[in-house]
Amino acid sequence: xxxxPVLASLALNLLLFSPLLAQTPSQEPGALSxxxxxxxxxxxxxxxxxxxxxxxxxITGVPGLKLPENRAAILTSSADLxxxxxxxxxxxxxxxxxxxxxxxxxxxxxxxxxxxxxxxWIIFQSRYQTLGMIARHDPQFALELLQASRPPASEDSNFxxxxxxxxxxxxxxxxxxxxxxxxxxxxxxAEESLSKGFSYSLIGLLQRLQQKDPDASAKFAGEIIxxxxxxxxxTNREAQAVALQLFQLTIRQQSSVLPQSSPAMSSPPLLDDSxxxxxxxxxxxxxxxxxxxxxxxxxFLIPEIEKRVPERAAQLEKRLADARKTLSExxxxxxxxxxxxxxxxxxxxxxxxxxxxxxxxxxxxxAAMKLSQSGDTDRARQIINDNLSGPIRDQYLAQIxxxxxxxxxxxxxxxxxxxxxxxxxxxEIRTNELVNIAARLAVKGDKKSAAELLDEALTLTTVxxxxxxxxxxxxxxxxxxxxxxxxxxxxxxxxxxxxxxxxLDAAAVLEGFGPVQGSFRKGEMVVGTxxxxxxxxxxxxGAALSAxxxxxxxxxxxxxxxxxxxxxxxxxxxxxAQAVLSNRAAVGxxxxxxxxxxxxxxxxxxx
Numbered sequence: 001x002x003x004x005p006v007l008a009s010l011a012l013n014l015l016l017f018s019p020l021l022a023q024t025p026s027q028e029p030g031a032l033s034x035x036x037x038x039x040x041x042x043x044x045x046x047x048x049x050x051x052x053x054x055x056x057x058x059i060t061g062v063p064g065l066k067l068p069e070n071r072a073a074i075l076t077s078s079a080d081l082x083x084x085x086x087x088x089x090x091x092x093x094x095x096x097x098x099x100x101x102x103x104x105x106x107x108x109x110x111x112x113x114x115x116x117x118x119x120x121w122i123i124f125q126s127r128y129q130t131l132g133m134i135a136r137h138d139p140q141f142a143l144e145l146l147q148a149s150r151p152p153a154s155e156d157s158n159f160x161x162x163x164x165x166x167x168x169x170x171x172x173x174x175x176x177x178x179x180x181x182x183x184x185x186x187x188x189x190a191e192e193s194l195s196k197g198f199s200y201s202l203i204g205l206l207q208r209l210q211q212k213d214p215d216a217s218a219k220f221a222g223e224i225i226x227x228x229x230x231x232x233x234x235t236n237r238e239a240q241a242v243a244l245q246l247f248q249l250t251i252r253q254q255s256s257v258l259p260q261s262s263p264a265m266s267s268p269p270l271l272d273d274s275x276x277x278x279x280x281x282x283x284x285x286x287x288x289x290x291x292x293x294x295x296x297x298x299x300f301l302i303p304e305i306e307k308r309v310p311e312r313a314a315q316l317e318k319r320l321a322d323a324r325k326t327l328s329e330x331x332x333x334x335x336x337x338x339x340x341x342x343x344x345x346x347x348x349x350x351x352x353x354x355x356x357x358x359x360x361x362x363x364x365x366x367a368a369m370k371l372s373q374s375g376d377t378d379r380a381r382q383i384i385n386d387n388l389s390g391p392i393r394d395q396y397l398a399q400i401x402x403x404x405x406x407x408x409x410x411x412x413x414x415x416x417x418x419x420x421x422x423x424x425x426x427x428e429i430r431t432n433e434l435v436n437i438a439a440r441l442a443v444k445g446d447k448k449s450a451a452e453l454l455d456e457a458l459t460l461t462t463v464x465x466x467x468x469x470x471x472x473x474x475x476x477x478x479x480x481x482x483x484x485x486x487x488x489x490x491x492x493x494x495x496x497x498x499x500x501x502x503x504l505d506a507a508a509v510l511e512g513f514g515p516v517q518g519s520f521r522k523g524e525m526v527v528g529t530x531x532x533x534x535x536x537x538x539x540x541x542g543a544a545l546s547a548x549x550x551x552x553x554x555x556x557x558x559x560x561x562x563x564x565x566x567x568x569x570x571x572x573x574x575x576x577a578q579a580v581l582s583n584r585a586a587v588g589x590x591x592x593x594x595x596x597x598x599x600x601x602x603x604x605x606x607x
Contacts, residue, residue, distance in 0.1 A: 047550065047553055047580055048580060048581065050553050050554075050580070051553070051576070051577045051579075051580035051581050052085060052577075052581070054557060054573055054576060054577045055078055055081055055082065055573075055574070055577040055581070057573065058074065058078055058570050058573050058574050058577065059074075059075070059078050059093065061566065061569075061570050062074050062075055062078075062570070064566050065524065065566065065567055065570070066522050066523070066524045067521055067522060067524050067526065067567075068100050068101060068103070068104030068123065068126075069101070069104070069122050069123055069126040069526065070524065070525075070526065070527050070567055071097075071100050072097040072098075072100045072101045072104075072126050072127075072130055073097075073126060073129070073130075073527055074527070074570055074571070074574060075093050075094075075096055075097040075100065076093075076094065076097045076129070076130045076133055076134075077133075077574055077578070078093060078574065079091075079093035079094045079097065080133055080136075080137070080582075081577060081578055081581045081582055083137050085581075090137075091138075091141065094130070094134050094141075094145070095145065097130050098127065098130055098131070098134075098145045098148075098149050099149075101123050101126055101127045101130065101149070102127075102149045102151075104123050105120060105123045105124065105127075105151045105152075106152070120151075122526070124151060124163055124166070127149060127151075128166055128170055131145060131146050131149075131170060131174070132170065132173065132174075135173070135174045135177045136177070139174050139175075139177035139178035139180075139181070140178060140182075140185075142174050142177075143171075143174055143175075143178065143189065146167075146170065146171060146174065150167070151163065164196070164197075165197070165199065165238070168193050168196050168197055168199045169199035169200060169201050171189060171193045172189075172190060172193050172199050172201040172202055172205050173201045173204075173205075174189075175189035175190050175193065175205055176201065176204050176205040176208045179205065179208040179209050179211075179212050179213075180208070180212065183209055183212040183213035183216050184213070184216065186205070186208070186209060186212075186216075187209060187213070187216045187219070187220055190202075190205055190209070190220055191220065191223065194220075194223060194224065194227060197238065198227075198231075198236065198238035198239045198241075198242050199238055200238060200241055200242075202224065202242050203242060203245045203246060203249065205220075206220060206221060206224070206246070206270060207249075207270070210270060214268070217270065218272070221246070221270055221271055221275060222275060224242065224246065225246075225271075225275055225278050225279050225282065227239075228242070228243050228279070228282050229278075229282055232286075233282070233283075233286035233294065234286060234294045240286075240294070240297070243279065243282060243283060243286075244283075244297070244298065244301070246270065246271070246279060247276075247279050247280065247283060247301065247304075247305075248301070249270060250269045250270050250271045250276055250279075251304050253268075253269035253270060254269050254276075276308055277308050277309060279308075280304075280305045280308035280309045281308075281309050281312070283298060283301070283305055284305055284309050284312040284315075284316060286298075287302070287305070287316060287319055287320075288312070288315050288316060288319050295319060295320060295323035296323065299320060299323070299324075302316055302317075302320055336351060336355070336359065336363060339351055340362075340363065340366040344370070345367040345368075345370040345371050345374075346367075348363055348366050348367040348370070349363075349364070349367045349383070351363060352364050352367065352387075360387065361387075361388055361392060364383055364384065364387045364388060365384070365388075365396050367383060368380040368381075368383045368384050368396065368400060369399075369400070369403070371383070372400045372403050372404060373403070375407075377400060377401075377404045380400050381397060381400055384396045384397055384400065385397070394425070398424065398426060398429055401420055401423070401424055401429075402429065402433070404420055405417045405420050405421060405433050405436075406436075408420065409436060409437055409440055414437060414441070414449075417433070417437055418434075418437070421433045421434060421437075427460045428469060428473060430457075430460055431457045431460045431461055431473055431477075432473065432476070434453045434454070434456055434457040434460075435453070435454065435457050435473075435476055435477055435480055437453055438450040438451075438453035438454045438457070438480050438484075439480050439483075441453070442480060442483045442484050447483075447484040447485070450480070450483075450484045451481070451484050451485050451488075454477055454480055454481055454484070454485075454488075457477050458477055458492075461473055461474050461477060462474075463492075464495065464496065464499065465496075474492065474496075475493070477492065478492040478493050497559070497562050497563070498562075500563070500568075501562075501563065501564045501565070504525060504563075504564075504565050504568060505565070507519060507520055507525075508520045508523045508524070508525070508565075511523075524565075524567055525565065525567050525568060527567055527571050549575075549576045549579035549580065550579060550580055553576070553580065556576045556579075557573070557576060559572075560572035560573050560575075560576055
């Protein structure tokens with residue numbers, strides 16, 4: 001494993017965890033219950049003012065960052081937090097963020113754009129995130145900035161295609177947001193976007209239109225089917241996905257529509273019978289005339305397609321039989337897939353005894369997991385021990401044990417879970433399972449038992465951590481301690497903060513030697529989009545961050561100030577401000593919000 005991602009990940013974990021040190025035993029969230037309502041409201045306003053002042057400090061520090069995607073990311077997240085407090089200023093900051101990315105895109109060096117982590121692609125992705133976040137507040141404003149900030153065409157055809165696809169997808173996602181207030185405008189945008197091609201956001205937009213304007217939805221659905229008729233579904237993956245989603249969704253809607261006499265009528269399906277017939281015909285043509293791989297994608301829809309186009313049933317059945325024969329010849333697993341999905345453990349074991357040697361392991365594993373799920377853990381383990389060996393046996397046994405432990409914890413069988421944990425060979429797995437039980441006990445209020453389990457887990461952990469896995473385990477222990485014994489949490493993490501500063505500096509230096517890893521550029525940590533592992537980090541620590549930063553704001557800020565690098569310091573401060581100003585901080589703990597590729601609103605995006 002490369003050292004650079006490990007160093008950066010350790011430092012970033014510490015960065016995000018530092019505000020968790022804010023809670024002290026005398027300042028737990030429950031202490032506020034003893035205050036009067038007026039005192040609580042006053043304290044809340046004072047805390048909010050501190051957070052706004054800190055946020056202003058963050059915004060002031062943005063020009064000192066080297067990377068435009070970092071400046072844009074922090075400006076965007078700051079504007080998101082400011083929106084309900086100062087919308088005018090927030091709009092200005094959002095516009096500055098987009099302009100920063102436009103300028104950076106125009107000034108980007110002439111690299112090979114198709115490279116995974118080249119500067120142009122990072123900037124383009126940052127723009128995508130920023131506009132998505134703006135759309136959550138004001139879709140029309142987001143559309144204006146989208147149109148004003150379109151990047152210039154790239155000479156690299158592959159990169160240009162990717163940009164156009166994302167541009168179209170983002171446009172349709174924003175249109176879906178706009179549909180809530182202006183369905184006609186949303187339809188206009190959707191039609192213009194559809195003329196350029198399909199995207200995975202299309203069905204979400206169609207559903208939103210149906211909720212707001214059924215006539216507009218029906219019109220747009222007809223236009224989608226009309227365009228599908230001109231596409232090759234075997235080669236156009238977006239068109240194929242839209243056709244399948246639209247067909248499946250309409251079938252489900254039809255099956256759920258209640259009788260006309262029912263007072264609780266469901267909404268009508270997206271497609272009427274005539275349109276659904278046309279769509280079924282499109283799918284039938286694609287299945288009959290194209291590749292086996294496409295038939296494999298839609299084979300489970302064949303009965304439903306045949307209902308709508310019975311005249312094509314004979315051709316479809318023949319094509320399906322041919323496809324299955326071809327797949328069974330080229331992929332021996334085909335004959336076992338359905339058995340593993342729906343068969344009993346006994347049937348799978350019988351098949352395993354006669355299967356080719358290279359397939360038996362997965363069959364034995366499938367049978368064992370079915371037994372484990374039914375509660376017969378001992379027999380499941382016996383099957384694996386009798387028929388497998390080496391690392392794969394250990395891996396499967398660990399999975400069976402983890403499943404059994406999870407069931408024990410869910411059912412409150414704590415002592416049984418602990419006995420199972422004691423038998424696990426891997427220290428890492430034992431540690432994580434102990435922390436799982438401790439977290440559950442802490443939620444129930446049994447802090448004493450939770451602390452005892454954490455003490456045991458800590459004895460299995462290497463301190464100081466020597467690799468990324470050890471670091472994640474140690475911080476997870478510290479995070480759980482924060483809910484039962486904040487002083488212990490602080491004692492674990494405090495020695496690592498200075499080390500984090502050293503590791504960040506080391507990672508910045510190492511980034512110049514060898515392939516670009518995406519953690520640093522130009523000597524600065526990338527805090528925007530890119531393969532920096534930020535998503536997992538935010539989701540792991542974000543929920544606790546909100547409550548603990550609120551518990552002792554000043555101490556949290558002091559912890560953030562200990563990070564020496566400018567980008568790390570600003571990021572930590574922004575997280576603390578978010579914990580106070582944004583209720584979304586408790587959901588995943590990431591910064592900001594945006595629109596996902598499916599068209600659904602994402603309550604947080606990587607920062």
